[in-house]
Amino acid sequence: MLLEVRHLGIGFNLGGGAISNPVRDVSFDIHEGGRIAIVGESGSGKSLTALAIGGLVDRAVIRGTIKGNARIAYIFQNPMQSLNPVMKISRQIREAGKSDIDSLLAQVGLGSETKDKYPCQLSGGQLQRAMIAMALAQEPDLLVADEPTTALDVTTQKEVLELIDRIAAGRKMAVLLITHNLGIVSRHSDYLNVLYAGEIVEAGPVRDILCSPVHPYTKGLLAAVPRIDLPRDSLLADIPGVVPPPTAWPSGCAFHPRCKFASEDCSIKSRVECIAHRPQY
Ligand SMILES: Nc1ncnc2c1ncn2[C@@H]1O[C@H](COP(=O)(O)OP(=O)(O)OP(=O)(O)O)[C@@H](O)[C@H]1O
Ligand code: SF4
Numbered sequence: 342m343l344l345e346v347r348h349l350g351i352g353f354n355l356g357g358g359a360i361s362n363p364v365r366d367v368s369f370d371i372h373e374g375g376r377i378a379i380v381g382e383s384g385s386g387k388s389l390t391a392l393a394i395g396g397l398v399d400r401a402v403i404r405g406t407i408k409g410n411a412r413i414a415y416i417f418q419n420p421m422q423s424l425n426p427v428m429k430i431s432r433q434i435r436e437a438g439k440s441d442i443d444s445l446l447a448q449v450g451l452g453s454e455t456k457d458k459y460p461c462q463l464s465g466g467q468l469q470r471a472m473i474a475m476a477l478a479q480e481p482d483l484l485v486a487d488e489p490t491t492a493l494d495v496t497t498q499k500e501v502l503e504l505i506d507r508i509a510a511g512r513k514m515a516v517l518l519i520t521h522n523l524g525i526v527s528r529h530s531d532y533l534n535v536l537y538a539g540e541i542v543e544a545g546p547v548r549d550i551l552c553s554p555v556h557p558y559t560k561g562l563l564a565a566v567p568r569i570d571l572p573r574d575s576l577l578a579d580i581p582g583v584v585p586p587p588t589a590w591p592s593g594c595a596f597h598p599r600c601k602f603a604s605e606d607c608s609i610k611s612r613v614e615c616i617a618h619r620p621q622y
């Protein structure tokens with residue numbers, strides 16, 4: 342086992358007596374070479390969870406346990422924000438931990454001339470490849486990819502995700518993929534955690550969840566994925582409303598204000614059948 346996360350909670354003291362608990366109950370395992378995903382809408386707590394497993398959340402009250410000593414490297418949505426704009430790519434990779442820059446660049450499909458470039462001289466796809474090279478320079482056991490391709494066009498998105506898959510398989514490196522896109526998860530992950538309002542609401546093998554989702558939130562996310570087998574003029578289903586802020590998580594089942602199956606009881610506690618596929622730790 343590379344990493345064992347149990348009942349992770351992340352709280353912030355906002356001052357003036359206000360407390361925010363954006364992450365409330367997150368548990369999952371990451372095995373050597375495993376491909377797992379965390380999926381949820383904006384504000385559900387995905388990035389905070391990812392940062393917490395690397396000990397990167399400042400000034401927060403962390404509850405629960407994170408066990409394991411995996412070497413973790415990160416890539417994020419916008420590589421331009423993570424790279425230093427006034428430093429050549431070669432120096433940034435060297436500072437990340439490794440000097441065999443040509444071989445690293447080759448692994449991510451970049452020519453050796455890239456090392457003499459500044460970030461502003463590279464395309465979005467090339468920047469993300471450079472970020473992956475920097476991550477690999479740290480020789481991680483686990484690559485956390487937080488919305489790694491959201492800023493890229495569809496073709497480049499596919500190339501970058503396939504590159505991550507290929508490198509991970511070659512190095513037996515685990516990948517934690519964070520995304521709001523279930524279409525990506527179906528191809529690039531084996532185990533899926535669905536996160537809503539800071540809690541895992543459903544988890545299991547990707548194929549099981551995509552074929553037979555149990556929680557109404559998962560069903561809503563799936564229904565919102567565009568399908569080419571439906572008529573072009575058919576409307577995409579969406580989940581009404583938005584994720585509330587963590588300072589106003591609803592009582593009972595946090596999804597109840599947006600759930601079309603909600604009954605009065607749901608504002609007091611979740612229905613057993615809805616949480617049947619929540620991990621029991
Ligand atoms: N340092 C912080 N202090 C207080 N609240 C925070 C802090 N960092 C994040 N939050 C809040 O925690 C919630 C979850 O944030 P997080 O970045 O994990 O969301 P996310 O699921 O990654 O969303 P997105 O898809 O938009 O990236 C948000 O409401 C955010 O405002
Ligand atoms: S517990 Fe109630 S509100 Fe929550 S998902 Fe189930 S039916 Fe919907």
Ligand SMILES: [Mg+2]
Binds near residue numbers: 388
């Ligand atoms: Mg995020």
